[in-house]
Amino acid sequence: MADPIISIKSLLKIYPPSTVAVDGVDLVINSGQIHAVIGENGAGKSTLMKVIYGLTAKTDGEIYINNKKTHFSNPQEAVNAGIGMVHQEFMLIPNYTVYENVILGTEPVGRFNILKKEQSRKKVRQLIEEYNLNLQLDSIINNISVAAQQKVEILKLLYRDVNVLILDEPTAVLTPQEIEDLFMRLKKLRDEGRTIIFISHKLDEVLDLSDIITVMRKGKKITTLENKNLSKADLARAMIGRDVVFTVKKDKASPKDVVFSVSNLKYKNEQGIKLLDNISLEVRAGEIVGVAGIEGNGQYELVRSIIGLLTPDSGEIKINDKRIDKLNILDRRKEMAYVPQDRKNTGSAQELSLVDNSIMTHHRINKNLSGARDYILSRRGARDLTDKLINKFEVISESKSQPIKSLSGGNQQRLIVGREFMLSDNFILLDNPTRGLDVGSIEFIQLEIIKKRDQGAAVLLISADLDELFGLSDRLLVIHEGKIIADKDPTKTNKEEIGAYMLGAEAGDYR
Amino acid sequence: MNLLIELIRSTFLAAVPILLASLGGTYTYYADIFNIAMEGMMLIGAFTAVLGSFFSGSWVIGILSGIAGGLFTALIFTVFAVYLKTDEFVTGIALNLFALGGTTYFLRQIFSVKGAFTSSKIIPLPDWNIPIIENIPVLGELLSGYPFLVYITFLIAVLVEIHIFKTKFGLRLRATGEDDAAVDSVGIKSDIIKSKAILLSGFYCGLAGVFLSLGYVNLFAENMSNGRGWISLAVIILTRGRPLGLLFMALLFGFFDGLGLALQNTFIPSQFTQMVPYLATLAALFFYSREKKKSKGESKNESMAV
Numbered sequence: 067m068a069d070p071i072i073s074i075k076s077l078l079k080i081y082p083p084s085t086v087a088v089d090g091v092d093l094v095i096n097s098g099q100i101h102a103v104i105g106e107n108g109a110g111k112s113t114l115m116k117v118i119y120g121l122t123a124k125t126d127g128e129i130y131i132n133n134k135k136t137h138f139s140n141p142q143e144a145v146n147a148g149i150g151m152v153h154q155e156f157m158l159i160p161n162y163t164v165y166e167n168v169i170l171g172t173e174p175v176g177r178f179n180i181l182k183k184e185q186s187r188k189k190v191r192q193l194i195e196e197y198n199l200n201l202q203l204d205s206i207i208n209n210i211s212v213a214a215q216q217k218v219e220i221l222k223l224l225y226r227d228v229n230v231l232i233l234d235e236p237t238a239v240l241t242p243q244e245i246e247d248l249f250m251r252l253k254k255l256r257d258e259g260r261t262i263i264f265i266s267h268k269l270d271e272v273l274d275l276s277d278i279i280t281v282m283r284k285g286k287k288i289t290t291l292e293n294k295n296l297s298k299a300d301l302a303r304a305m306i307g308r309d310v311v312f313t314v315k316k317d318k319a320s321p322k323d324v325v326f327s328v329s330n331l332k333y334k335n336e337q338g339i340k341l342l343d344n345i346s347l348e349v350r351a352g353e354i355v356g357v358a359g360i361e362g363n364g365q366y367e368l369v370r371s372i373i374g375l376l377t378p379d380s381g382e383i384k385i386n387d388k389r390i391d392k393l394n395i396l397d398r399r400k401e402m403a404y405v406p407q408d409r410k411n412t413g414s415a416q417e418l419s420l421v422d423n424s425i426m427t428h429h430r431i432n433k434n435l436s437g438a439r440d441y442i443l444s445r446r447g448a449r450d451l452t453d454k455l456i457n458k459f460e461v462i463s464e465s466k467s468q469p470i471k472s473l474s475g476g477n478q479q480r481l482i483v484g485r486e487f488m489l490s491d492n493f494i495l496l497d498n499p500t501r502g503l504d505v506g507s508i509e510f511i512q513l514e515i516i517k518k519r520d521q522g523a524a525v526l527l528i529s530a531d532l533d534e535l536f537g538l539s540d541r542l543l544v545i546h547e548g549k550i551i552a553d554k555d556p557t558k559t560n561k562e563e564i565g566a567y568m569l570g571a572e573a574g575d576y577r
Numbered sequence: 578m579n580l581l582i583e584l585i586r587s588t589f590l591a592a593v594p595i596l597l598a599s600l601g602g603t604y605t606y607y608a609d610i611f612n613i614a615m616e617g618m619m620l621i622g623a624f625t626a627v628l629g630s631f632f633s634g635s636w637v638i639g640i641l642s643g644i645a646g647g648l649f650t651a652l653i654f655t656v657f658a659v660y661l662k663t664d665e666f667v668t669g670i671a672l673n674l675f676a677l678g679g680t681t682y683f684l685r686q687i688f689s690v691k692g693a694f695t696s697s698k699i700i701p702l703p704d705w706n707i708p709i710i711e712n713i714p715v716l717g718e719l720l721s722g723y724p725f726l727v728y729i730t731f732l733i734a735v736l737v738e739i740h741i742f743k744t745k746f747g748l749r750l751r752a753t754g755e756d757d758a759a760v761d762s763v764g765i766k767s768d769i770i771k772s773k774a775i776l777l778s779g780f781y782c783g784l785a786g787v788f789l790s791l792g793y794v795n796l797f798a799e800n801m802s803n804g805r806g807w808i809s810l811a812v813i814i815l816t817r818g819r820p821l822g823l824l825f826m827a828l829l830f831g832f833f834d835g836l837g838l839a840l841q842n843t844f845i846p847s848q849f850t851q852m853v854p855y856l857a858t859l860a861a862l863f864f865y866s867r868e869k870k871k872s873k874g875e876s877k878n879e880s881m882a883v
Contacts, residue, residue: 142764157762159752170752171763173745180743222763 077127331381356539476507592831601781616806617676622786647783
């Protein structure tokens with residue numbers, strides 16, 4: 067019934083010196099279907115797409131487009147052949163308008179290469195209407211939402227009239243409502259006869275959207291399945307090679323005294339925008355409080371105020387009834403563990419060894435790390451701490467002296483989380499602790515978080531991942547434009563309701 | 578009255594090299610290349626212009642070789658900064674030092690003079706007398722009889738405005754400056770756009786050099802660009818690269834330059850009068866940053882509308 071539009075034969079991609087990213091993959095993409103390619107981080111799915119799209123050269127193997135052997139040496143050739151890609155990180159010019167971004171690269175010109183806008187503006191406007199994209203031609207990219215920016219990326223491809231759309235993890239930045247919206251649009255495109263390649267590691271979405279699912283693991287294609295009677299567990303088993311628990315098991319929380327509290331925290335930035343608008347919250351011993359919200363609604367400022375990187379205009383922050391908001395960062399760190407969202411720049415020093423990264427903060431607080439004199443570090447103490455950390459948090463590494471950047475993201479994060487969890491049992495501040503990790507590491511870290519809670523720690527979890535928030539939180543707050551606008555029991559709400567709050571719905575708006 | 582006319586005439590003349598160089602620099606400004614080599618491009622252009630004019634006896638060859646000198650310097654900058662990915666700042670400094678040392682060396686080698694080289698064999702740019710206007714008193718004196726490059730330069734300012742804001746190249750240039758990866762992703766080679774921007778700046782800085790040595794005066798002197806490349810950089814940053822803004826700022830600088838010259842005949846020591854244009858630049862930067870602070874919210878939106 068469907069014709070193969072792209073077929074790949076024993077494709078091999080080796081990044082020098084010896085990283086095999088794609089290992090002899092055969093794959094057929096049929097036209098007019100939504101074909102999902104799933105796999106953990108590092109499974110090779112993004113690399114495979116980059117090779118098809120001409121962003122990176124293949125090492126060996128063959129690619130056929132419409133039964134013709136083809137090789138793209140740059141994305142323009144792929145686009146000319148009717149294949150377009152929406153990258154995970156958007157490729158938009160932030161200060162250009164929607165219209166300018168769409169025509170960039172295929173600008174219509176008149177005499178002296180002066181831009182001729184009339185016709186192309188009409189065409190772009192028509193496309194916006196036809197696909198119900200709800201965009202304004204002259205909005206500046208910087209001023210529109212992430213979801214709208216993604217629509218601009220899709221619009222760019224439609225303007226170039228591509229037949230095959232490759233989307234690399236398109237839902238990572240969207241709220242549940244926006245995801246639904248996107249899926250409707252993708253299905254419409256498919257029904258028109260276009261082909262969509264959808265890269266993801268979110269199994270629910272893949273099952274919801276795709277016709278065909280290809281699973282990759284460690285650079286190899288494991289299987290290609292039709293999306294009929296498939297379950298999440300089937301896919302996960304294929305993806306990871308073993309059974310995985312999706313919802314981490316936890317007992318009901320038994321919260322005790324208030325450990326951490328924020329009251330009336332306010333902060334305005336230089337433009338006078340209220341980024342923290344009278345925030346108050348409490349976390350008790352033995353409970354995990356989740357904070358949901360669309361990125362940029364004050365989460366970052368909240369975290370930075372707590373850790374001491376930002377001085378709020380007013381308000382109090384207390385740990386165990388002791389005010390910490392006037393303390394310096396080191397004194398605050400004696401009271402709390404902190405896992406930052408930016409693993410590479412804040413959480414670790416990429417060039418330094420595992421030992422150096424393991425003892426960070428400990429080296430100022432833990433007396434075992436200094437010898438007889440306070441200001442000289444004990445090498446043995448540092449090594450012992452690192453060994454303990456590597457064992458307890460199952461960090462896979464070759465040697466303690468290798469730089470942390472040589473570890474996979476999951477192992478880096480295990481080291482960082484481990485370091486922090488060995489620091490404090492009191493209050494734990496987590497800012498997207500599992501972002502971008504493989505399923506195995508996510509599961510491991512989430513279980514450790516629950517263990518900490520059961521030992522009586524107060525945990526504040528900021529996350530962009532609703533699955534994680536629902537899985538871990540005992541209470542779920544929603545932050546919108548710097549305000550906490552909802553405080554819910556996760557067992558008595560659902561993603562749609564939380565999603566509505568994230569978009570700014572008032573209490574009671576949601577039915 | 579005569580003094581005023583003199584002042585206005587010297588304003589135009591002093592503005593032209595700044596304007597030409599800063600028009601060139603806008604291209605690199607929009608491509609987000611930190612181009613501090615304008616000073617060197619201008620100096621080499623001024624030297625090769627004199628070389629060409631002296632040996633050929635033709636101002637046309639003078640112009641062409643001046644431009645070639647600017648382009649040559651820009652080419653070196655391009656190879657290093659764009660293709661070898663060296664630091665733009667260090668590369669620029671190196672080129673400026675090379676320009677100063679190189680022109681001084683060749684000046685002494687070829688013409689066996691120190692300081693400045695003058696000769697009646699250096700053919701200057703011809704002056705243009707505008708028909709009709711030249712006969713009107715005052716207005717004729719104000720507008721007519723400049724080296725023809727002066728008139729061309731003001732025309733170029735308008736053309737550069739169109740080139741950057743209305744054409745395909747301009748759209749791609751400004752996009753490259755904002756996010757070159759995004760530009761690459763739509764199939765435009767951003768490195769080529771950057772190279773073109775640097776070469777264009779070399780072209781205009783070379784032309785600025787031509788004007789210095791064949792128009793403004795008719796000689797080559799060691800370090801005759803004398804900081805004008807740096808002033809141009811300040812002017813670009815002040816006006817955020819708007820060509821018509823450059824026109825205004827260049828005239829302002831020219832005015833202070835002329836004022837400095839006019840003050841030389843008074844009791845003020847010449848060392849101080851020579852400082853006037855540079856002090857004016859510092860003052861302008863100061864007021865600019867204060868204004869920016871005052872209207873921070875607004876100016877941010879403004880820059881977004883670029």
